[in-house]
Amino acid sequence: MLKILKYSFYDLIRSRWSYIYFLFYLILGFVLLFLNHDIGKAIITLMNVIIVLVPLISTIFGIMYYYDSKEFTELLLALPIKRSSIFLGQYLGISLSLSMSLLIGLGIPFLSYGLLESGIIFDFIILILIGFFLTLIFSALAYNIGLRNENKIKGFGLAILLWLFLAVIYDGIFLSVLMLFGDYPLENITLVGTVLNPIDLSRILILLKLDISALLGYTGAVFKKFFGGTAGSLISFLILLLWTYIPIYLIYKTAKKKDF
Amino acid sequence: MRKLFAFYSIVFFIFLGSNSWAKRIIVSASNSSISSVKHAIEIAQSNDTILVKSGVYQESDLIITKPLTIISENATIDGQNKGEIFIVKADSVTIKNFTIINVGTSYIKDFAAIRVRDSKAFNIENNTIKELFFGIYLEKSKNGRVVNNKIYGKAKNEFNSGNGIQLWYCNQILIQGNYVEKVRDGIYLEFSNYCTIDNNTSKDNVRYGLHFMFSNNDTVTNSRYINNGAGVAIMFSKFMQMSHNIFSDNWGSAAYGVLLKEVNDTQIYANTFSNNTTAINIEGSNRVTYTHNDFISNGWAINSRGANYHNKVNYNNFLNNSFDLLYHGQLNQNSFDSNYWSNYTGYDLDKDGIGDISHRPIKLFSYVVNNTPEAIIFLRSLFVDIIDFSEKVSPVFTPDNLVDHKPQIKKINHDKNN
Numbered sequence: 305m306l307k308i309l310k311y312s313f314y315d316l317i318r319s320r321w322s323y324i325y326f327l328f329y330l331i332l333g334f335v336l337l338f339l340n341h342d343i344g345k346a347i348i349t350l351m352n353v354i355i356v357l358v359p360l361i362s363t364i365f366g367i368m369y370y371y372d373s374k375e376f377t378e379l380l381l382a383l384p385i386k387r388s389s390i391f392l393g394q395y396l397g398i399s400l401s402l403s404m405s406l407l408i409g410l411g412i413p414f415l416s417y418g419l420l421e422s423g424i425i426f427d428f429i430i431l432i433l434i435g436f437f438l439t440l441i442f443s444a445l446a447y448n449i450g451l452r453n454e455n456k457i458k459g460f461g462l463a464i465l466l467w468l469f470l471a472v473i474y475d476g477i478f479l480s481v482l483m484l485f486g487d488y489p490l491e492n493i494t495l496v497g498t499v500l501n502p503i504d505l506s507r508i509l510i511l512l513k514l515d516i517s518a519l520l521g522y523t524g525a526v527f528k529k530f531f532g533g534t535a536g537s538l539i540s541f542l543i544l545l546l547w548t549y550i551p552i553y554l555i556y557k558t559a560k561k562k563d564f
Numbered sequence: 565m566r567k568l569f570a571f572y573s574i575v576f577f578i579f580l581g582s583n584s585w586a587k588r589i590i591v592s593a594s595n596s597s598i599s600s601v602k603h604a605i606e607i608a609q610s611n612d613t614i615l616v617k618s619g620v621y622q623e624s625d626l627i628i629t630k631p632l633t634i635i636s637e638n639a640t641i642d643g644q645n646k647g648e649i650f651i652v653k654a655d656s657v658t659i660k661n662f663t664i665i666n667v668g669t670s671y672i673k674d675f676a677a678i679r680v681r682d683s684k685a686f687n688i689e690n691n692t693i694k695e696l697f698f699g700i701y702l703e704k705s706k707n708g709r710v711v712n713n714k715i716y717g718k719a720k721n722e723f724n725s726g727n728g729i730q731l732w733y734c735n736q737i738l739i740q741g742n743y744v745e746k747v748r749d750g751i752y753l754e755f756s757n758y759c760t761i762d763n764n765t766s767k768d769n770v771r772y773g774l775h776f777m778f779s780n781n782d783t784v785t786n787s788r789y790i791n792n793g794a795g796v797a798i799m800f801s802k803f804m805q806m807s808h809n810i811f812s813d814n815w816g817s818a819a820y821g822v823l824l825k826e827v828n829d830t831q832i833y834a835n836t837f838s839n840n841t842t843a844i845n846i847e848g849s850n851r852v853t854y855t856h857n858d859f860i861s862n863g864w865a866i867n868s869r870g871a872n873y874h875n876k877v878n879y880n881n882f883l884n885n886s887f888d889l890l891y892h893g894q895l896n897q898n899s900f901d902s903n904y905w906s907n908y909t910g911y912d913l914d915k916d917g918i919g920d921i922s923h924r925p926i927k928l929f930s931y932v933v934n935n936t937p938e939a940i941i942f943l944r945s946l947f948v949d950i951i952d953f954s955e956k957v958s959p960v961f962t963p964d965n966l967v968d969h970k971p972q973i974k975k976i977n978h979d980k981n982n
Contacts, residue, residue: 348884356946475947479932479939486936494938504945511943 305389308380312397316369322405325361329409337417347427350410351510354435355503359442360467362402366446367463369398371456381564391447391559395552399443406435427513434506437544441502442467444551451558470503495530499540502547509540587612591639593619601634601641602626616662624649624668631656636663643667643677645695652680658687667696674726676701680708688713698726699747704733711740717747719770727775728766731756739764749775750792757781765790772797772823776804784809791815795840797823804830812838820845821862827852834978836860842867843885846875855879856978864890864930868898878902881976882925886943889925890934895965900925904972912973923971926962928955 316322332353336346373394380390410432419428446463453459478497482490498504530536589612591604598604602623604614610630618638624646628634631654640663643649647668650659657680664677676698680686686708692715693699699715702708710729719725728744731737734756742764744750750766753759754777764787766773773789774796776782783805789795795811797820798804804827811821821840822832827849837843838860846852848871857880859865865885866877870893878899882888883906902918903925910919929948932939942948955962 345884352944472947472950475942475945479942479947482936482939483932490936490938494941498941504941507944508941511941 305386305393308385308390308393309397309400312369312373312394313401315373316398316401317404321365322401325365325402326405326409329406330412333410333413337413343414343417343419343422344424344427346414347424347431351431351434351513354431355438355506355510356471358406358435358438359471359503362399362439362442363446363463363467365402366395366398366443367450367459369394370447370450371459378564387559388556391451391555392552395444395447395555399440402439402443403436406439407432410435430509430513433541434509434544437548438502438506440548441544441551444548444555447555448551448558451555451562470501474501475504499543502544505540505544505547509537512536512540589614590617591615591621592617593621605632605634608632611656625651627651628654628657630654633658634660634662636661639663640665645669647673648675648677648679650678652678652683652686655684656686657683658689659691660687660689661691663692663694664696665694667693667698669697669724671724674698674701674730676726676730679703680705683708687711692716696726696747698730699728699744700730702729702731702734702737705737706734707736708734709738709740710742711738713742715742715744715747717745717769719747722748722770725770727752728769730754731759734759738762743767744773745769749773750789751775753777753779753782755779759783760785762786764788766795767791769793775799776801780804783807788812789814789821793818794820794823794845796821797825798827798830799823799825800827802828802830806830806832807834809835810838811835811840811843814840816841824849824852831855833857837862837865845869846872848872850874852876853878856976857881858978859883859885859888861885863887866890868892873897875899879976879978880904882906883975887927887930887933889966890930891926891963891966895963900966900968902970902972903968904974904976905968906975908971908973910971917973919971919973922967922969924956924959924962924967926966927952928961931961 336349337343340346377390414428419425445466449462449466450459453462482494498508587609589598589604589608591598591601591614593599600623601616601621605626605628608614613633613635616634616636616639620640620642622642622644624643625648628651641649643666645666645668649664649667659678667677668675677693677696677700678688679701681703683705684707686705688700688709689711691713693713694716696715696717700710700713715728717725717728725748727749728747729739729742729751731753732755735758737759739751739759740762745767747769748771750769750773751761751764752775756779759782761774761782761784767790769792771793773792774784776798777800779801781803784796786808788810791813795814814821819841821837821843823845825847828851830852832852833855834857836858839862841863843859843862843865845867847869850873853876855878859880860883862885864887865882867890873896875898879902881904888905905923905925908919908923910921910923912919914920929952
């Protein structure tokens, strides 16, 4: 598996798209810092960008890479290598190279603007961690879609739809449900609903940092407990871990059974 | 003969002088003749000075009915939870440098560490009050000073705690440099006019940091209100002035930096509001002007609950608040012009420092949250940004004339504009 991971990783690192992705974050980071000089504010803006863009790019990259390397995968399958190593190796290759672009692309501008002395290094680590998790989750989801769909167009369509659903439509439906059933106690449903969407979950982690004063305006005891202490952040991270584990496990399962 | 007469007359005048000037009475725990403050007050003449030496004096109900100056040198008065401690019923009384502990708690009477009743020109200075029910309680008094006192309460609930400094039917009182923490209301003024409240700190109080009821023409300046139920609550009052105060970290579902209810003709300027759940909550208030304030990282910067007419919100900075404005009802001649909004997205082509397109400070989402509080969890979601944007482009739900016609492009530098 490590060999395939290494191969995919080097293959991707040399690809043009990784450079574009890396350059995008590099420029975004420098421009944000150049415009307001305040590292704290730049992190806030980046958080907003990251929870939308990272899933989108990971999804597209994941599905693209799957279809691109399909012939090579079929060649590998003819060799006496474990199936799970092939697919997990490829998957880890792509998600790690994407995460690296994110980390280095944002790391360089922030380090050069004095991140280490600013005292908000913890916020930056959370930002990178969230980006890392979202990359893992969404490229795994994209890989799952690829594995289940031979038709490229259909696969692409589904992957984009998945992103659109989790980033926008899910919130819309959820919000309408909340407004429709406003007369009922909705605290627990709201928390559960949020947990079921990794983008929402990442957003909550950011809210806990930025808008805590507004969040505490709401009277509910469950919310207060969740948002008040460190428990909220901890639980959110645990669930993100679960969100990463399940799609990867699904790749493993599907790859084992699939006919090529 | 003449020399002798001169000598006698000098002696006479000295004697006379010392009698009519103030006498000094020294109270000390080790002094057998005067070992209690109560005894000293009884034997003192008007305008005498009582000096209380260091030590703990277990006394209560010290009723003062003549002008006296009572100064402590490290003395502690322990009320043993029996009731009130100093009760001032005369003019020109000074109480200075005392540590007062263990004021009685009662649900029928408002026991206070220092009570001033029907008095003029009193001076309560540098006292430290602990284990209290009410701290300093002024009734029907005038022209007094309450300066540099420290009050440390341990209040947990509203119903069984008292206020730090309370004024009832008082006029022209100076309240300056006091520190009040963990009581019900830090400073409470009822029917009190022309008072000056300057440079106080009010912290961690169960209800309000500073509370006005039916009080007019008071000024509040340079004070700090941190982590109270509400920083300053002004109710049924008019002609007030609040400036250069700091309101911060007032968190909770009913927590406000400033709570205004039925307040008219008041000026609120050059204050800083940061990290409050709601910075200013306004209800039934008319002709109030808010200028040159900074609203930084609050949940809601201004929540206007309706029945507000002719208010002016101008030249303020709204920086990174979750919601800048929540508004109920019609515009009612309120003005929101010439502010700086950190989330203004317009441009300034003619470079006059004023945005070319007007700004709508109200987000549709703030209405949604108001109706369905749980929806707060969707803050900063892409979907919410989309509906906010579409509402901004063509307002359907929010009052379409509530706009800032002259949004500032740059953050307002208050010092230059003042």
